[in-house]
Amino acid sequence: MRIILNNRPESFDKEKISISELLKIKNYTFKMLVIKVNSKLVKKDAYDIVEIKEGDNVTVLHLVSGG
Amino acid sequence: MNKEHRLTNEEVNFKTSEIIIPCSIPACSRQVRYSKGYLLLNKINSQFKIMTFEEIKSKLKNHTIGIAGVGGLGSNCAVALARVGIGKLIISDFDVVNKSNLNRQYFFRDQIGQKKVIALKENIKRINPEVEIITNDIKLNEKNIVEIYTDCDVIVEAFDLAEMKKMLIETCLSELPEKPVIIGSGIAGWGNSNDIKFRQNENLYICGDEKSEIAVDNPPLAPRVGIVANMQANTVLEILLGK
Numbered sequence: 649m650r651i652i653l654n655n656r657p658e659s660f661d662k663e664k665i666s667i668s669e670l671l672k673i674k675n676y677t678f679k680m681l682v683i684k685v686n687s688k689l690v691k692k693d694a695y696d697i698v699e700i701k702e703g704d705n706v707t708v709l710h711l712v713s714g715g
Numbered sequence: 716m717n718k719e720h721r722l723t724n725e726e727v728n729f730k731t732s733e734i735i736i737p738c739s740i741p742a743c744s745r746q747v748r749y750s751k752g753y754l755l756l757n758k759i760n761s762q763f764k765i766m767t768f769e770e771i772k773s774k775l776k777n778h779t780i781g782i783a784g785v786g787g788l789g790s791n792c793a794v795a796l797a798r799v800g801i802g803k804l805i806i807s808d809f810d811v812v813n814k815s816n817l818n819r820q821y822f823f824r825d826q827i828g829q830k831k832v833i834a835l836k837e838n839i840k841r842i843n844p845e846v847e848i849i850t851n852d853i854k855l856n857e858k859n860i861v862e863i864y865t866d867c868d869v870i871v872e873a874f875d876l877a878e879m880k881k882m883l884i885e886t887c888l889s890e891l892p893e894k895p896v897i898i899g900s901g902i903a904g905w906g907n908s909n910d911i912k913f914r915q916n917e918n919l920y921i922c923g924d925e926k927s928e929i930a931v932d933n934p935p936l937a938p939r940v941g942i943v944a945n946m947q948a949n950t951v952l953e954i955l956l957g958k
């Protein structure tokens with residue numbers, strides 16, 4: 649499947665993957681993430697449940713401390 | 716203009732004829748010579764982006780900005796917005812001014828120990844007494860963020876901790892999805908000015924390098940914190956006045 653991840657096209661072998669799998673594949677190890685799929689917020693407790701499919705637009709925003 | 720078009724005599728006169736008017740700088744007695752064509756161009760420009768400071772102020776005075784946290788990002792962003800004439804600021808923070816804050820935050824030595832929201836209000840009033848300031852001496856959470864900031868035109872996220880940033884963004888995305896939120900993320904250390912950037916993702920606007928995390932050996936310092944705080948203020952203007 650092909651998706652848009654942080655405004656860039658990405659391809660994966662599988663037809664659908666969970667958000668947890670996506671984070672593993674992309675090696676996103678940061679703790680503080682805000683994730684949106686097709687403009688909708690996905691909270692941490694749904695990372696295993698929500699699946700990403702062909703054509704989805706995924707935003708992974710990583711936050712760092714300091715202000 | 717297409718190739719066929721020839722200027723009429725009238726148009727030539729208008730483009731080249733001059734008009735002498737007083738200089739726009741207050742207290743300057745100089746007379747300035749402008750071509751009528753230039754003045755017409757200026758008038759057209761003002762319909763798009765170019766505005767005098769008076770025009771900018773008269774627009775900004777009708778707007779309310781919410782600032783969540785008034786440490787390094789929040790205090791400097793609030794001061795920048797106050798200087799350009801924002802109408803109303805809603806500032807929230809539970810903290811008191813500490814000596815260690817003075818390396819980057821808009822407070823003074825004699826304000827150590829004061830509540831940050833009170834001290835900042837005082838400082839802003841000394842710069843621009845026309846700004847209306849609502850202070851909340853409170854720790855923000857999922858519930859009070861919605862109550863406090865629901866009537867703002869834009870929310871500026873200016874927390875220190877990443878988990879607070881995440882909490883505010885998630886709250887706004889789910890409870891106030893139409894509200895523009897400007898985030899500051901990645902400000903630690905010094906140098907690397909070109910790593911500091913701005914990007915927009917729908918109603919989220921992100922300022923910072925998105926990677927430099929504060930640590931004992933990578934502290935937040937006035938220059939980079941100031942760049943990002945002013946970038947956030949600049950983004951507020953872009954949202955309110957147009958690109």
